[in-house]
């Protein structure tokens with residue numbers, strides 16, 4: 001990789017970046033900081049401004065206000081120097097349907113003046129091979145499936161060695177194999193030292209491949225940090241599965257834990273509960289904050305209180321929980 | 336640039352338009368051949384009466400027939416598609432991110448449109464010449480000045496006329512390029528360009544607007560007769576070239592001003 005920015009310098013940094021469409025602020029004063037070498041998951045509900053941010057980062061659209069630097073250089077001033085080092089997939093792939101996959105990539109490669117024509121053929125073939133399209137290379141793109149186009153789009157982003165990859169929903173339309181390959185690809189790119197900025201809705205996906213996460217909501221960046229920091233922002237819970245809901249609750253409360261909810265056996269069923277093994281299990285859940293005793297002590301206390309513990313788990317909040325907490329549960333698109 | 340031409344000429348639509356243009360001289364030649372009487376002087380489109388003397392004139396006649404509508408139509412399609420077509424496919428954003436450079440892209444697009452203008456006129460002239468030669472042979476041709484020239488000389492004249500018409504279309508191409516930067520709907524840009532070419536010609540017919548006539552890009556479109564005199568009179572060629580250069584400069588600048596600051600949101 002060509003280097004150029006010191007590792008300490010973020011690969012992407014924005015300050016007060018705002019993009020308005022008429023009255024509406026699609027991106028509203030965000031301060032993004034993507035560390036060099038990170039795999040940064042850019043999350044947010046539909047219409048929260050992810051693609052708009054990416055367009056501004058890549059110089060496709062001009063910011064209304066705010067500063068941006070990419071790979072340590074001010075944008076959009078250094079566009080011509082920065083873009084050859086950036087591979088991008090913006091809002092889905094786009095191709096000339098009447099040209100073959102190979103011809104499409106060759107054109108894209110030719111558009112970059114710095115790419116040497118002598119090795120073009122090789123680069124295109126390697127990129128196609130990398131996304132598993134070697135066999136469909138001569139087919140017209142018109143005849144490609146959704147996932148094949150998506151793969152071709154990724155191949156386009158990988159034509160030259162890149163220091164930064166900006167991938168807007170790269171796994172959209174891919175089959176499980178394709179999704180997994182993208183994950184592998186992102187990992188291998190990151191292992192080569194590239195920074196990957198990937199927007200996605202698939203939280204499980206992001207959880208598996210990202211080191212850092214930023215969450216957008218209605219044009220604002222409501223959280224960013226390492227994956228652990230973000231998940232850590234939500235508290236851990238203990239979850240106890242037991243038929244003796246009442247005793248479990250009082251035992252946990254006795255340890256100073258705050259109870260969240262109790263499901264399953266209602267108080268009136270208590271008699272049935274005590275009847276024995278076959279009775280229904282309930283779940284007792286409590287917040288595990290910093291002051292709480294270690295989990296093994298909790299189990300001890302539960303057992304000592306006579307709770308029949310049939311299941312016990314300490315659960316960290318999932319990314320999904322945090323995402324919902326940050327962006328709201330509502331289904332309606334803000335905008 | 337080479338890749339731009341590859342896209343333009345790798346496209347079925349481009350070939351369909353060139354084929355349609357090629358059909359015009361073929362139709363004319365066949366029609367003349369099948370009619371029992373040779374067309375008398377001054378009948379039908381200009382040069383038609385010369386067709387039977389020298390087959391090369393089929394191309395010339397076909398050009399005259401195509402200039403008002405068919406050529407502007409195809410040029411409008413290509414020029415109107417330049418930027419708007421890429422925008423509607425979504426490939427514009429990928430070209431810019433590659434990065435192609437906005438100014439470079441604009442220049443390459445314009446040059447490709449100009450190459451198409453040349454290809455279109457050459458198609459008409461060359462196909463016309465070939466069909467004409469096949470059906471009428473190549474006799475000596477009488478020029479408009481009354482002089483008679485040989486086959487070689489008349490072939491040169493035919494090519495000169497093709498160049499003249501190509502130059503004529505450069506202004507319209509620049510207009511199309513500019514219109515194309517205004518929209519993401521290629522059909523809109525194409526239609527607007529073609530309509531503008533028709534409007535220019537209609538305005539050119541209205542005597543009340545005589546003051547406007549020198550400024551219309553269609554002003555010299557049919558003025559290539561001077562190239563068919565002996566000696567060649569270059570005046571109209573020069574006037575036409577100057578006018579078209581003016582259009583290229585003005586609409587090129589407008590397209591530049593629009594495109595370098597445009598948000599690409601498609």
Ligand SMILES: Nc1ncnc2c1ncn2[C@@H]1O[C@H](COP(=O)(O)OP(=O)(O)OP(=O)(O)O)[C@@H](O)[C@H]1O
Nearest residue numbers: 021026044045046047048049050051052053335600
């Ligand atoms: N060309 C445009 N003109 C006006 N408003 C726009 C335009 N493009 C986007 N917007 C608005 O900007 C906001 C953000 O859109 P954006 O495409 O960035 O969302 P997103 O986060 O990428 O959503 P998704 O997850 O659906 O891809 C939306 O409210 C949208 O309506």
Ligand SMILES: [Mg+2]
Nearest residue numbers: 050051091168
């Ligand atoms: Mg989007």
